[in-house]
Amino acid sequence: MSQQLRIATVTLNPAFDLVGRLARIEIGEVNTVETLGLYPAGKGINVAKVLADLGTCLTVTGFLGEENQGDFVHAFQQNGMNDEFYRIQGKTRINVKITETEADVTDLNFLGFEICTNDWRKFTALSQRWNEQFDLVAVCGSLPRGVSPEQFAEWLKSLHEQGLKVVLDSSNAALTCGLKAQPWLVKPNRRELEVWAGHPLNNLDEIITAAQQLRGEGIENVIISMGEKGSIWINQEGVLQAQPPRCENVVSTVGAGDSMVAGLIYGFAQGWDKAQTLRFASATSALAVSQSNVGISDKTALEQILSNVVLTELS
Ligand SMILES: Nc1ncnc2c1ncn2[C@@H]1O[C@H](COP(=O)(O)OP(=O)(O)O)[C@@H](O)[C@H]1O
Numbered sequence: 001m002s003q004q005l006r007i008a009t010v011t012l013n014p015a016f017d018l019v020g021r022l023a024r025i026e027i028g029e030v031n032t033v034e035t036l037g038l039y040p041a042g043k044g045i046n047v048a049k050v051l052a053d054l055g056t057c058l059t060v061t062g063f064l065g066e067e068n069q070g071d072f073v074h075a076f077q078q079n080g081m082n083d084e085f086y087r088i089q090g091k092t093r094i095n096v097k098i099t100e101t102e103a104d105v106t107d108l109n110f111l112g113f114e115i116c117t118n119d120w121r122k123f124t125a126l127s128q129r130w131n132e133q134f135d136l137v138a139v140c141g142s143l144p145r146g147v148s149p150e151q152f153a154e155w156l157k158s159l160h161e162q163g164l165k166v167v168l169d170s171s172n173a174a175l176t177c178g179l180k181a182q183p184w185l186v187k188p189n190r191r192e193l194e195v196w197a198g199h200p201l202n203n204l205d206e207i208i209t210a211a212q213q214l215r216g217e218g219i220e221n222v223i224i225s226m227g228e229k230g231s232i233w234i235n236q237e238g239v240l241q242a243q244p245p246r247c248e249n250v251v252s253t254v255g256a257g258d259s260m261v262a263g264l265i266y267g268f269a270q271g272w273d274k275a276q277t278l279r280f281a282s283a284t285s286a287l288a289v290s291q292s293n294v295g296i297s298d299k300t301a302l303e304q305i306l307s308n309v310v311l312t313e314l315s
Pocket residue numbers: 188189190224225226227228229230231244245246247250253254255256257258260281282283285286287289
């Protein structure tokens with residue numbers, strides 16, 4: 001495949017990420033937090049940022065609140081992204097991400113704006129000719145209020161029926177319903193897979209069994225990310241595991257999953273094989289945890305991580 005793959009990322013519920021750090025959150029107390037940054041984000045926008053840093057031209061779309069869109073528009077322009085976001089009245093939400101030096105990241109994800117029937121109808125109508133514009137569409141993140149998982153699944157199906165390669169990275173009911181549209185690639189994390197499976201997954205064998213069941217639903221590529229334990233990719237070629245090197249200085253794990261999705265799409269766009277693609281996606285995601293923001297700011301660091309990813313064929 002040439003670099004000409006036409007890509008769009010879709011973020012139906014974007015957010016500003018307010019990222020900060022402190023030793024430990026004291027619930028019910030006043031906590032002083034070191035500010036690491038306030039970034040225009042949301043899953044599809046993060047994926048687009050990584051792809052743009054890697055030199056990919058692409059389109060970003062979804063819904064964006066009119067009232068506080070300035071920093072988003074600036075970021076799209078700076079990154080050379082084609083902005084096709086549908087504007088709605090109101091503000092895009094702010095999510096709060098706190099990294100504790102003595103614990104994991106705590107995410108406070110707010111619900112955000114509500115999409116009215118008319119805006120959903122107009123947005124989905126515009127998307128019915130996406131096959132003329134794009135080859136691959138990555139639909140990432142949660143649903144805004146006003147869009148039901150069933151409406152979402154029906155819309156995803158309409159994308160699939162246009163012949164688009166649909167990448168889905170979502171959670172909860174949006175993931176479960178969205179899977180019925182048989183996306184081409186999904187990347188749940190371990191917890192999201194457990195929610196889909198309806199029971200805890202206690203070890204790698206149980207994760208693989210659940211992921212294989214997911215593939216049995218008609219999904220060609222199932223990638224399960226498992227935080228610092230790496231990831232597995234299951235498709236018709238078998239099960240491939242990737243272990244990135246341990247990051248000694250975790251700044252923020254926010255955006256690790258999005259960076260992995262971007263790495264997978266990048267590998268596909270380059271025409272790389274499964275091993276090269278998963279190795280690269282592992283490296284882009286492992287790099288993400290060493291920085292507060294999302295993106296490939298240090299290509300030398302990426303190369304170094306890349307050469308230390310360990311791949312294992314499990315079947
Ligand atoms: N502490 C870490 N050290 C190195 N790599 C990591 C670490 N945490 C996450 N990663 C990489 O990021 C990928 C995605 O992380 P994960 O937390 O599973 O996704 P999500 O952000 O979707 O929850 C992992 O599969 C791994 O490759």
